[in-house]
Amino acid sequence: MNILRDSLVIARRNTIRIRRVPDVMVFVLIQPLMFVVLFAYVFGGSIDIPGSSYREFLMAGIFTQTVVFGATFTGAGLAEDLQKGLINRFRSLPMSPYAVVAGRTASDVIYNVLSIAMMSIAGLAVGWRIRSSVLDALIGYALLLFFSYAFSWVMACIGLAVRTPEVVNNASFMVLFPLTFIANTFVPSDNLPAVFRTIAEWNPVSALTHAARVHFGNIPASAPEPTAWPIQNSTMYTLAWAIGLILVFAPIAARSYQRAGAR
Amino acid sequence: MSTASRDSSIIAHNLVKKYGSVTALDGLNLEVRAGTVLGLLGPNGAGKTTAVSILTTLVKPTSGSATVAGIDVLANPHEVRKRIGLSGQYAAVDEHLTATENLEMIGRLYGMNRRGAKTRAQELIERFRLTEAADRPLKTFSGGMRRRIDLAGALIADPPVLFLDEPTTGLDPVSRGELWDVIRDRVAQGTTVLLTTQYLEEADQLANQIVVIDHGRSIAEGTADELKRRIGGEHLDVHIERQDQFELTETILKGVASGPLRAHSGDGAFSAPVKNGVHALSQVLRELEAKNVAIIDIGLRRPTLDDVFVELTGHAAEESSNA
The missing domain is CATH 3.30.70.100 (Alpha-Beta Plaits)
Incomplete structure (x- = not known):
C-alpha cells in the first residue's frame, strides 16, 4: 500500500469537489470577513488595549478562531462521505487506511489558505498592519496553517464518529466556542477570572494567537512581558501541541476509519 | 501463490455476526465455485448485506471463517481487497465528480498507474454506454446511471471476484435489464460473482446456484429450477x-x-x-x-419471493424484516 499516492488521489478528488461546490466557498470567504467587521466595529470601541489599537490586537485572534473553526470542514466532509457510502467503497479497496483522512486534512488546508488571505485583506482595510519582516509574517501564517492542519485530525475523528455532517457542526461548536473564547483571542487574558485565566494561559489557542501577534509584530513595545510559560514560549508550545495532536489523533482516525460505515 | 491467484472461489464457514442482542448472521455457510454466480436471496434484514460486508472485509464476524480467492478474509484483508470488486445497493460514487473522474480515482486506489486507470476508465465508459456522463458531474444523472458507474467502479481493476449487493433494487425494468447484461458479460469472462437480491427473478436470470436466507441462516439452496419446483x-x-x-x-x-x-x-x-x-x-x-x-x-x-417464503418458512417475507 502506498500512503502518499493514495492520499494524493483522495486530496485531488477533494480539490475537484472544492471547485464544483462553490457554496462552501461563500462561507469560507464571507464568514471571516464578517467576523473582522463585527469585532472591529462592535467591540473595537469598548475594549482598550494598552499601547495598541484593538483592531491590531484582534486580527491574530480572528485568524486563530477562523482556522480552528475551519477544521470542522474536515469532520463534516468525512461524515458526508460516510453517509453517502463512499467510505465503504474506499474501505473495500486495497488502499492505505490513513489515505482517506490524510487526503482530506491535506486538501482542507486550501480552505484555510483562502480564508486567511481574505481575512488579511479585510484586516488591512480596517487598519491592521504587519509590522514585522516578511519572513516573520510567513512564519506566523505557517504556524496558523500547521496548527489548523493538526487540529483537523481531531475533527476527522469526530466526523467519523458522529456520521452526519449536521451533527459534526453542532458537536464541534460545543468544543470550539470555549476553546477559542477562553483564550487571549478577543480580550487580553489578564482580565479573566482566576480559573479562566489559568485555562486561557495553557490553552494552545492562546499560544497560537500570541505567536501570531509576535510574528506579525502586533505586540506594542510598551506591552507587559507575559508571565505564563506557554505564552512566553508560544511558538514552541504551539508546535508541540500541533505535533502532539497529529501523533495522538492520526492513529485514532485511522482506526475509526477502518471500523466506520459498515453495517 | 499460483494457486491463490487462480482460485477465485468464495467460501464462508459458519459465519455468525451479532450486533448487541440482534443476531444478523446465525451460522451461515456458503460456497461459490470459481467462475460461477451464487444468488443470495432473502428479504430485507435477512443478513444478506452483513454476509457481503464480512466477505468484503468491511465487517469482522463474531465467529466463523471465510476465504475469498483462496485468501483468509480475517487474516489478510488487504490481499482480499486487491482481488474483489464491490458494488452496493446505494451507488457509492462521488456525485460531484464526473464518471471518468470517479472511475480513474477508484482505479488509482486499486494501485493502477495513471495511464492504466485512464485507459480502463475509457473502456468501461464506452462499454457501459456512459459517454454522456463521462465529463459531467454525476449529480445530474439518474439512479440507474449512477448504479452503472458504481458497478463500473467495481470492475475497473478487473477483479476475479465480484460482490453485488442488491445491484438493481429500486431500478426501473429497463435499467435492471441493462445491468443484468453487464453482469452476464462479466460472468462469461470467468468472474466469480456473489449476488444478493430480493427478487427471485433476478436470481433466476443470473445465478447458477441460489441460497435462500432468513434470520441469518440458509433455509434452502439449489438451482433456480430446483427451487422453483419446490415452490410450485x-x-x-x-x-x-x-x-x-x-x-x-x-x-x-x-x-x-x-x-x-x-x-x-x-x-x-x-x-x-x-x-x-x-x-x-x-x-x-x-x-x-x-x-x-x-x-x-x-x-x-x-411465484414471488413472498411465495418462496411462505413455502419454505411458513411465514411471510416481511415478518423477518425487523431483524
Missing part, C-alpha cells in the same frame, strides 16, 4: 365479492392447489400454488361459475 410453478390468485361464498371458494381452490393455500377472509382474496396453471385456471373458473360465485378478479402469476 405458478400461483392462482382469486378475488371474490361476497363474504358468504368464502368457504365455498376455499374448497374449490383446495381441489387444485399444489401446496398451502393463502386466504384472506376479510377482503375475499386467495392465492393458491398450482402445478399446471392454465388447466387449474380453467377448472376453477368453471367450478366457480357453476356455483355462481361473484368473481372480482382471477389470474395466474409467477
